[in-house]
Amino acid sequence: MTTTHSHQRTVLLGLVLLSLGARFAMLKDNLWRLGEEVDGYLKLAESLSDWGTFGSKDVPTAYRPPLYPLLLAPAYWLQRTLVLAWGWRLTAIAFLHLCLGAGTAVLTWRAAKKLDVQRWSVLAGVLVAIDPLLLHHSRLAMTETLAAFLFAASLNLLLAADSRPRALHTLVAGFVLGLGMLCRTTFWSFTVLTVFAVVLFQRTARSVRVKWVGLLLAAALVVQIPWAARNWIALGRPVLTTTHGGYTLLLGNNDVFYDEVIGTSWSRVWPGESLSDWQEQVHRESGAASELEYDSFCYRLAWNTIRSRPRDFLLSIGYRIVSFWRLTPRETEYYPWWVRLGCALFYVPELLLMIIGLAGRRARQWPGVLLPTALLSFTLVHAVYWSDMRMRAPIMPAVAILAVMGMEQVTAWFNRQPYQQEPVGFGP
Template identity: 35%
Template sequence: MALLFLAAALRIAACLAWSADLGRDPDAYRGLAERLLDGRGFAAPDGRPTAYRPPLYPILLATVLPAGRWGIATLQIALGTATVAIVVALGRRLGLNRFALLAGAIVALDPLLLRYTPQIMTEVTCTFLSALVLWLTIIVHDRMPRPSANRRATLLLATTLGASFGLAVLSRPTFWAFGMLAGVAWGYEVARDRTRLRNWIGATGCVLLGLGTVVAPWAVRNNIVIGLPVVTTTHGGYTLLLANNLVFWREVVLAPSDTVWGRERLDEWQHSLEEAMAADGIAATDELARDRWMRDQAFDTIRRHPRLFVRSSVHRVTRFWDIVPAGSIPAATRWSVGTFYAVTQALALLALIGIGIRFWRSFKNREPGPEGRRAENGERLAAWVPALLLVIAFTAVHAIYWSDARMRAPCVPVVALLAARACAMVSARRYAKVAP
């Protein structure tokens, strides 16, 4: 409970320190929410139906906008604090025991999550949903081999998992990449546990039911208003081209590592895009055509400059996992934030190595079933798979699409859990040395 009070207090302090951010709208989510409240639907400023942004966050904002800025702050603080609680529960499910509190503390203190708490952006919501989906995944997975588990409760949890994942993809489409990897891993579990095939098929159907129930209305709506059942957004082409254009590559990727693409140069590039699309007969109001045009331009650039693309991918991954904030900030802030991320990421890497070694030993010894793949402290290694797949999926997507440190927010719970696991490993070794 003390940890949750700390998490809430830090987020309240962040909202007070950067209260001006609560009145800004950098990604136009507040504008979408206001038009929803006004009865104009999910629409652009000119009233035209849009699918340029994912719908979940504007819908959440619309529920709290009548309370003004501090209604928004309350939403952000509540989601951030709930994320800490879920990470602690998730850590206990993973066998971290008392170190689950350390994982929660890392999330509570994370500078990125604190800085984005007062900002009207999706980072806090996505991180909450990331932790929720991982927690529900492990709960459902744990119940599958247990004959004593209530089947109806398991199916209800599976449906909730699917619905939660649906909310996640409606907050950030990158979650679809995680879903594909997790689906492959889920299929592997089904194939290797044929004795309970009926349970697995039932749970799979319920996950898909929950997912479809949440996502289908968005796809149907898009098919009606823009002519295509889009389940993501019409923003993907832009983020792909933003990361893969010669101007950015020359001015940032080929420049010193701390170079930031300035607002003036970005505005010039965006203006040149508008001129090029107009010259090709692409209407400013045709989201689908603009999305396709920008996607095609990006792929053409990648095909013509494969070496630069590889170099830019390395640059994007580096930016994704950067330990220091970009731009001009006070030296003390840069040092403290850099130290926090250097330590947590180093610990997470140590835990990854440990998990990799244990997986290798597990498969080498052919220990049967998920119950056979346990660490000495009772931790099931297989339970870490969804968390690791989430990190892999987000890193892979942002190796291709636009990337910066805030994009990794949904991975923060996984990094925290891995860092806590590394501390648990060190503690166990020290205890083993002093034990009689």
């Protein structure tokens, strides 16, 4: 027992150090990038700190999910209150990202062990610790780092709730899934498909499954109540997700995008000038007096485009799925050839092993089916809404675990031994 605990402590320390070291190397000369506005989260955090408003100064918004800015807001408040240097806030955000990154690697390893991955469970944590997508976004003020952590945490808690079927464990799992929804709205899809996975694959009595699903959904939805209530008061509508969905749907389903990208070459990047002109045109045509009206306008325009051009819509689904699972970022000035080569060298073997893992029995049985459930839920959303490879960052822990499952099968083949599938799940 002592030897086992010592080994686990060594693995834990090794994963933490590897994850911290890899992210520190990314941040060392790029700390300034954490102060660079990308998706508006820094402005929201600053407004929360200075005005007490989730929005722009005293104008409320629900355009972005609230959790990540809420985590950043204390750094802004401390900087202003204690009159600290600008770099202190960036260091605080970097520290948060370092902790979340290390936690994600450790939680991935723990989830792999819970899924009875034997010799290669450590590799799952290593893959997450050095994952190019996760490393890249650790130096940006965006939700990918937090979302990956919450996914790994929710996966662990779902597995714990299955192995120790107590109400508290299921409630905590639902609570963390609810936090995920407040970080990335794609967690809604994962939660819904998890419910279906429980119903279809969990080998327990129907009453047990109904109770499990009920507690999970109740906890996840309770977490949304403060956000929905705030939106009802501030915006006049109890928005459960965000007012960004219409634009995201329209971004990938409009005449200009269909004509300039879908109708030409899937390797082409939508030209920045054309994109800017299109955005200005949509704003002018909407005539929206509020972001709720603009969101509704974007949804209507997107669905009109889809109905009028069904063939291009089907082609665009393929484009978005390919974009979601790309091996390398598209060739631009921001991603030189050596960056793209490094991504390919990492993702080609990982995704090939993931496919082998998906073909194994564990990925089709409870609770291992949670892994393909995660992949499917995120892929389905981004098959319709805007997509690129960063959108899969939150589910990279699932990809890593499936890859090590594939590695176990490959090593069994090379050793010419039948692959021993240990039973998983805790139902009768």
